[in-house]
Amino acid sequence: MAPARAQIRARAGRSPTGQQAGETEDTVPADLTPDPASNPYEPADRGPADDVDQVSPAPSMGPSISPSTTSSADGRVGAGQTQKSGASDTFDNPSKSLKQTWKPTHTRKKEVLKALGIFQRATAEHLWRMLRPGDRHDRCTRDTLNTLKSEGKVRVETRLESGHQLWVLTERGYKEAKQLLPKSARMSVLRKLQYDDDGEPVDGDGYDEHAAAVTMTASVLVGAGFGTSLSWQTEIAHRLPYGYTQYADLTMRAPDAGVPAMLLEVDRVNEPVDDLVAKLRRYTDWFELLAPKADANKEKAARRQGAAVHGFRLWSRIYPATGREGYVPVAFVFTGRTAAQRESRIERLEQAARAYFAGTPHRGESYTAVDYHQAVPVVVTELERITADPAGSAGAVWRRLGRDEWQTLSKALDNPDGDRLYAVQLREARRRQAEREAAHREAQRPVCTRCGRKFTDDRWQQTKGSSWPGEWDRGVVGGGCEAGRMNADDEQLLRGRVYGHVTVATRHATTASIAACGFVSGTAASFIVPATQGAVAQIVPEEHLQQANALLRLPSNAVRVLGPVAGGFVVAASGAAWALAWDAFTFALAVVLFLGLRLQAPPTTLASVLADLRAGWTGFWSHG
Incomplete structure (x- = not known):
């Protein structure tokens, strides 16, 4: 075999290393892959290099050690497979017509x-x-x-x-x-x-099938853009305090692909499912180990703060932050046996290991979000599924345990029902709580018995701090209500009328007469105005009190505008005495109408005058 191969090399004009006679390493291009647009020569009888150790095609033993002569899903073919003729078909080595031979470069x-x-x-x-x-x-x-x-x-x-x-x-x-x-x-x-x-x-x-599957797993992931060959490590030890060391088949760090760190376990469907669950349990135990000099009490308190707890853990000093909730994700890569056996194995693993990856639901009926900060994200895939997908490991060939759909690795590791959903539900729950509290507060808000309106927040707050019983409803606290201000206007008008009556009737005003008028008008106002407002509150239902006060004020305001005009005409026509007489007649008519009302006597409290004075002055000084 060797002499024949040497003869072939001699006929081809090549050295044993594949270099043409007279060529040096520096004269050979680093990349001689022809450009189909500029290289129209594509011989159909092109074959593999004669100086390469050829491997005869053999039946595939699975994706972990499948021969390179089998076609891959993304269109790549083995070196020994016959190429189709055509100018559009590219080839890694130049054609023989170019009289150039590809040579391994320093980079490769x-x-x-x-x-x-x-x-x-x-x-x-x-x-x-x-x-x-x-x-x-x-x-x-x-x-x-x-x-x-x-x-x-x-x-x-x-x-x-x-x-x-x-x-x-x-x-x-x-x-x-x-x-x-x-x-x-x-x-x-x-x-x-x-x-x-x-x-x-x-x-x-x-070197067994397991080792081959581990290397193939790293190969297909790197080929899909998950890091480079330097992003991987094999057989990384995770020492536990009870004397056991958990070794990871592979560890991957591919931050550019959205996976800062991930542990991989390759299973050829020949390990008991209990062993796989035990691996997850040991990984969880290792993730919960405290970092050196970490305060155990602070770590325990930080468990309620989500991601803050990881700062006290040992794993955060060894692996980079994952950028997601939970610990470093663990991936199980299954290969071998039949598709049904692999699917059954994934289902049994999902049922048995739920305690380690499921997370903890947030408390409250309003929340469907899950707290994954104390959970291990577990994803599964199959080498056969990866090699069959056109996108390889970058496609939807990963499934997060706890979910039904197959997703890309990045989506499988994300937690759409984690912190993001919890933040949305928390805002919604707080909004509903604020609405309930506001409705309850409005139901408790007092209503003014004079104007029928509900108290403003300032007036309500002042009434809560008032020690003057009963005065908050009579408009003393907080400046009073609109009805109270209108009543003051009525009292002033009543006093003016009394002064006017006396002055006009006597045709002169003295100090004594003015004092007498002031006493009479003040006494009348102190009885008439509160009694009038109290009568309205007893006659009209509470829900119609505001409308009743508005209706009561309508003629009063109209008289304030039209009364001076009408009075001027009466005084000019018949004199001031007749005008005052008409005013007195209206008061007498009002007395007759009031006598027809049947009102309940208000409840009275037996207290001494001194006690009432003391309570009144206390309330007055508290608002002074």
Whole structure:
């Protein structure tokens, strides 16, 4: 096989590394993917490079280790698959008519070294999906691996049952990858070459279907834009105080994709569901661990304040803030078996682990929102579902436990029924409470017995602090009501009439007569005006009291306007005495009409004059 391959290379004019005779690394373009608009040459008989270690097509063993020759959902095909002819069909390597040969660049070689430094072992397909998802196939990635192999930086540890080669770093490649990776990145353990008793290298072991599924999960997520190969770490330990350490298959940090942090567990439908629930329980226990020097009492008090509690927890010192309610989300990626078995497994996990992801409903009948601050957001997906979706892991291939619909990862992690809904419902509940309190207050607001109107807030507040019993309803407190002001006008008018009667009747006014008139008018006003208003309150129902007072004031106001005019005519025609006589007649008529009323006597309280005076002066000085 090797001599035949060498002959092919010689006929093609290529060196063993794929370089043409006379070419140097600097003269070969970094990216020779032709532009279909400027390259009309697309031979139909184009095939894979002769110097690449070819893998014969084999039946797929599932999406975790599916051979690169199978068609993917997004239109990419394996390197060994026959290409369709046509000028619009692009290819990663230039055609033979261009007399150029693609050569691995430093950038691609560094990418592969760093990825193997993090994930330890991977196939060419894994690296292709992770590093160069825009390529139509994994040929360029396999060329890069072969070049690194010739440089002594990578080696083939074993060949999987699917026919794929499993690549690992050599000691030389491990040292270079360590220099390339940032200090914050976690390097995987070096897979050292092992030898048998005869000194021959042996194939590595320990790489099973689970490990392949873990690497494929990272590959499809990175290919969909969830971070880069440096955004991932494997087998991260979460130590618990009771002596157990929970290892996460993968940890992802992709803030640009809206997922600052996420823990992933890959299950090939071969673990008991109870084990998956136990993982969630241990993750919850770890999320609740206090940070060093954190005050336990303050942490307990902060549990009622939502997100404030996370500042006291250990996880917030290790992982970035998620930007959502709850702890760092946990994703379960299922693969293998049948679709029905995977669906049944998801349903059983959802039922058994509800206590860890469901959250706590807010108290009150008005709230349907849920408090997720003490819950673990759990999403599930399937590798088979991801590979079948045209958008890959960026599509609606994620389901949040507790929901029925499949969503994108960002929507699945959001909490539309969390804090946002609670804020809306809280504002609505406070608005309804304010309306109920306002209605209750209006029902308790007193009504003035004079004008029939309800008290204003200022007048009501003053009556609550008044120690002068009964005066608040007679218009003394708070300046009185409109009826009280009108009554004062009536008293002034009555006094003027009495003064006028006496002066005109006697044709002269003395000090004694004026004093006598003042005493009579004041005494009359103190009886007539309150009695009139009290009579109206007893005659008219309370709900019609305001209209009755308005009707009572209508003729009174009309007389104030028309009375002086009519009086002037009477005085000019017959003299002032007849005008005053007519006024006296109207008072006598009013007395007769008042006698026809049947009113109940108001309740009286037995109190001494001194007690009444003391209460009155106390109220007067309190408002002075």
